Amino acid sequence: MNTLLPRFIDARLLCLFLAIAGLSGPVAAEETVGPSPDTILVNGAIHTMEEDQPTASALAIRAGKIMALGATEDIIELKSPTTRVIDLKGRMVMPGLNDGHSHPTEGAIANLFSCKFEFTATAEDIARILTACVEKNPSAEWIVGGRWDSNFFENNDIPSPRKWLDQYSGNKAVYFSDDSGHNGWANTKALQLVGMTKDTKDPAGGKIIRDAKTGAPNGLLLEEAQTVMEKQLPDWTEDQYQAGVREMTRLANQFGITGIKDAISRDPILKAYHDVDKAGDLSIHVAAAISTPYGHREVPLDYDRLESLRDTFASDHVDTRFVKITNDGVPTASRTAAMLAPYRPHDHFPANYRGLIHVDEETLTRDVAELEKRGFTVKIHTAGDRSVQEALNAIEKAHKITGRSDLRHELAHAGYVAESDIPRFKELNVVADLSPYIWHPSPIIQSVLDAVGERGKHYWPIRDLLKAGAPVLAGSDWPAAVPSLNPWIGIEAMITRQDPYDKTAGALWPEQAITLEQTLRIFTIEGARALRIEETSGSLKVGKSADLVVLNQNLFRIKATDIAKTKVDMTFFEGKIVHQGVMEKNRPF
DSSP states (O other): OOSOTTTOOHHHHHHHHHHHHTTOOOOGGGGGGOOOEEEEEEEEEEEOOTTTTTTSSSSEEETTEEEEEOOHHHGGGGOTOOOEEOOOOOOOEOOOOEEEEHHHHHHHHHHHHHEEEETTTTHHHHHHHHHHHHHHHOOSSEEEEEEOOOOOOHHHHHHHHHHHHTTTTTSSSSEEETTTTSSEEEEEHHHHTTTOOTTTOOOTTTTEEEEEOOOOEEEEEEEEEHHHHTTTTTOOHHHHHHHHHHHHHHHHHHHHHHHEEEEOOOOOHHHHHHHHHHHOOOOOOOEEEEOOOOOOOOOOOOOHHHHHHHHHHHHHTTTEEEEEEEEOOOTTTTTTSSSSSSSOTTTTTTTTOOOOSBBBBBHHHHHHHHHHHTTEEEEOOOOSSHHHHHHHHHHHHHHHSSSOOOOOOOOEEEOOOOOGGGGHHHHHEEEEEOGGGOOOHHHHHHHHHHHOOGGGGOOOOOOHHHHHHHHHOOOOOOOEEESSHHHHHHHHHHHHHHTTSSSSSSSSGGOOOOOHHHHHIIIIHHHHHHOOTTTTTTSTTSSSSOOOEEEESSSSSSSGGGGOOEEEEEEEEEEEEEEOOOHHSOOHH
C-alpha cells in the first residue's frame, strides 16, 4: 500500500476509524485498519457531476454511501476479502436520474389494471380494445382507461362520441382520459350514472361539449367537467395502489431513475408510498406533491389538512413537503391553457378565446404565501403564458409577504413564456419545470399547433431560460403525453428537438436545443434540488448516497440521435443493486 495517505479517503472517515481503534497521533496509512468497502466499481468512465472532480475510473461504496472516488489502481487497494469488485469494462457511470414531474403510480396502476391503448390508436384500434376489455370483465360496471390522442376527434368524423362508445360497451359505463390527462370521453351510461344531462351546467373551470341539436352531452368533457366525472368513478383498492407503487419503482429503476416527484399525490397514493416504504420495498427517493382541489377555486386551501397529510405520510424515502396547484389546462385542441393571445377560431369556442384560469391571482398569492410560511414547495401547473405570468405575479407578492424566497417553487409545463417574464424566474428563484419528452414533432404537438397557430412553434424556450440564469427542471409527466417513464427519450429530445422515435420528421424550435452536459446536469443535480435531496444525492461525491447507474453506452462518444437507445445495465440505490439488465445477469464482472 502507498505510504502516503491517498487523497480520495475522506479525512472524517479516517478520524472516525482512528477513534474507534483507540489510536492517537499520526499513523501511516498502511498501519490503519478501517472498514473496507462493500462494493468497488473499477475500470469505468465515471462522470460525477461535481466540478472539483468531474471524472474518475473507480469508486468504492460502503454502507450505502460513496466511500472513495479515484483511479482504479488506488481504489482497488481498499478491497478486502468480503468486498465485491465489479469490472465496468469501460462502461459509463453517472448519478441516478431524477424525474422531476411525473404521475408514476397512476401510470403503473393504469398499466396493471385499466383498459389501455396507445396514443396513436385509431378508431378501429379503440373499438377492438374496448370490446376485448368488456369481454374480459363481465361483472364490472365500469371500464376506465385510455389514452386517446388530443386530435382524435379532429382527425376522425365521429358526430357523437358517446354513441360511438355505446356500440362497443355493452351494458357497461365507459370513461377514457386523453393523452394530456385533462379531458375525458364517456359513453351514455357513464353520463347517466354521474347525472350529466342537457340541463347540467358547465362547471366554472371546464366545459361539457354538447350535441348541436339537442344540447345533450356528446361525451367529451374538458378540464373540470372531466373532474366531475372522475370524482364518481370507482376507486382502486389499497392493494392495487401498493401494487402500483411497487410497479412504478421497478419501472423507474429499470430506466436508471433513483428519484422521482409525483406531481399529484392523492391521499391513497400518499398512503401507498408510506406503506410500501415502511415495508422496505421503495428503492427510489419520492417527493410527493400533495394534491389540492382541481378546477375553479376562489377560496383558500385547507392548509391544516395539507400539514396533517405531510406529517402523517412522510417516511425515510418519501418527502411530503410539496403541494400541487393546477392553474390552467393544456394548449391542445381543448384550448384550456390560459394564453395571453387568442387561440385559433373553432366552432366549440367563442371568438378571441384565451383559455381558462382556475385560481385567481389574489387567491393564488394567499395560498403560496401561507404554504411558504409552513415550509412547502409549491408546484403550479402553468401551461399557457398568461398562467405563467399570473403565477409569477402571485409568487412575487407571496415573497414580499413572507420575506423568504428559498423554497424554489416550480411552474410546471411552462412551455409558453412571455419574453418579459423569462428573467423573472431567476429573480424570484422559481424553477421552470419543463417537459422535454415531447419536445419534437408528434401528434400532440400537432394538436397544439392546430389550436395555437404559428406562434405555437415557439414552444419551451429552455436555452433562453438557461441564458437568463433560471433554475430548470425536467420531468416525463408520464402517463400524460408519453408512453413510458424512459428518461433517455427526454434527454435526446432536449439536445436534438427531433423525434427520438423517428416517426415524425422535422424539429421543434431547434434554436432552443441545449448541450449534453447541460441536459445531464438538469436530470441529475438539478432534479435532486427539486426533490430537496441535493445534499445526499444527485452527484457522485464522497459521503453522498450511492445512487448511480451503469450504462450500456458512453453518451459522450455517440451521436445525439442514438441517446434514446441507451439501456441501463445496472442501477444502484443506496449502494444496493436494484436493477440489473437481462444481458448482465449472465455476464461475469
